[in-house]
Amino acid sequence: MKAAPFSYAKARSLEHALELLGQADGEARVLAGGQSLIAALNLRLSSPRLLVDINGLADLDTIALDGDRLVLGALVRQAAAERSPTVIECAPLIAQALSHVAHPAIRNRGTLGGSIALADPAAELPACLVALGGEVEIVGLAGRRRVAAEKFFKGLYETDLQPGEVLAAVRVPAATQASRYGFGEFARRKGDYALVGLCATARASAGRLQDLRLVFFGVGVKPVRARAAEAEIERAPLEENRIRKAIAALANDLDPPEDIHASKALRTHLAGVLLERTVQQLSVSRP
Numbered sequence: 001m002k003a004a005p006f007s008y009a010k011a012r013s014l015e016h017a018l019e020l021l022g023q024a025d026g027e028a029r030v031l032a033g034g035q036s037l038i039a040a041l042n043l044r045l046s047s048p049r050l051l052v053d054i055n056g057l058a059d060l061d062t063i064a065l066d067g068d069r070l071v072l073g074a075l076v077r078q079a080a081a082e083r084s085p086t087v088i089e090c091a092p093l094i095a096q097a098l099s100h101v102a103h104p105a106i107r108n109r110g111t112l113g114g115s116i117a118l119a120d121p122a123a124e125l126p127a128c129l130v131a132l133g134g135e136v137e138i139v140g141l142a143g144r145r146r147v148a149a150e151k152f153f154k155g156l157y158e159t160d161l162q163p164g165e166v167l168a169a170v171r172v173p174a175a176t177q178a179s180r181y182g183f184g185e186f187a188r189r190k191g192d193y194a195l196v197g198l199c200a201t202a203r204a205s206a207g208r209l210q211d212l213r214l215v216f217f218g219v220g221v222k223p224v225r226a227r228a229a230e231a232e233i234e235r236a237p238l239e240e241n242r243i244r245k246a247i248a249a250l251a252n253d254l255d256p257p258e259d260i261h262a263s264k265a266l267r268t269h270l271a272g273v274l275l276e277r278t279v280q281q282l283s284v285s286r287p
């Protein structure tokens, strides 16, 4: 099958992209890395009238610190972020998670913004962003706004992005000495979307984990925060073994789907295994 006919326009600036999108009455799509969009067009899952190519917008291809926040432009390629010394230093969770996204050839073209805007329920980056307490920066004809990641992801492939808007950047708190991160996922083959994955962040203080965020992916329509398990682990000092209780508490947090890839029982079991492994990573001191 081939894509339905569409028009193509290369944006010269962000303002030009917004103008083009605004003229299309919601019938346009932003083209970033094209790794998901082009497949969706060819399968006719999506039939926009116009593609607005933002690949020339250098302003969206930057990685910079803004005070205590790391700001990652939407057009930063996944491979570039994975290798960036700034990302490795200030947001190691993102660098670690990216090595699990698809394959190097796809990461060479795929962008951070594309992955966040697509909001695949089994994707790594949306869960990372929620675990980090990050924000999404959105630009439209009405101006610029920021949305907390936890509110940005609304449902299955559904986000707070409105027709005509462009995701410009994501902002995450830069790592401090007290920051702790954990990541794990199970996939059938390296590079496949995860059956179940977990992004975890915490702050180490006086031998305890505080501000713990356990965010699962592949277990619901969007990243799922496991608040009951978080509460179990935060309740006691790190030395005490809270893992069993936390795994039991996952029953209150998760209701994984059953599909051709895995049963609900398998996903639930894998979530418990990931929880145990990932909390151990959180307990490891930063060098």
Ligand SMILES: Cc1cc2nc3c(=O)[nH]c(=O)nc-3n(C[C@H](O)[C@H](O)[C@H](O)COP(=O)(O)OP(=O)(O)OC[C@H]3O[C@@H](n4cnc5c(N)ncnc54)[C@H](O)[C@@H]3O)c2cc1C
Residues within 6 Å of the ligand: 029, 030, 031, 032, 033, 034, 035, 036, 037, 038, 074, 075, 100, 101, 102, 103, 106, 109, 110, 111, 112, 113, 114, 115, 117, 118, 120, 122, 123, 124, 125, 161, 165, 166, 167, 168, 191, 192, 193, 194
């Ligand atoms: C074989 C294969 C395996 C993959 N495995 C994984 C995996 O394991 N984990 C994973 O997370 N991903 C995986 N992906 C997806 C890959 O990471 C894509 O690159 C990513 O999902 C989309 O990024 P993109 O830049 O290619 O976006 P595009 O394909 O260009 O766009 C995707 C969607 O986002 C919209 N969009 C893109 N950028 C913006 C923006 N700045 N503002 C507003 N809307 C925007 C587009 O309009 C489109 O609807 C896989 C892809 C393939 C082909």
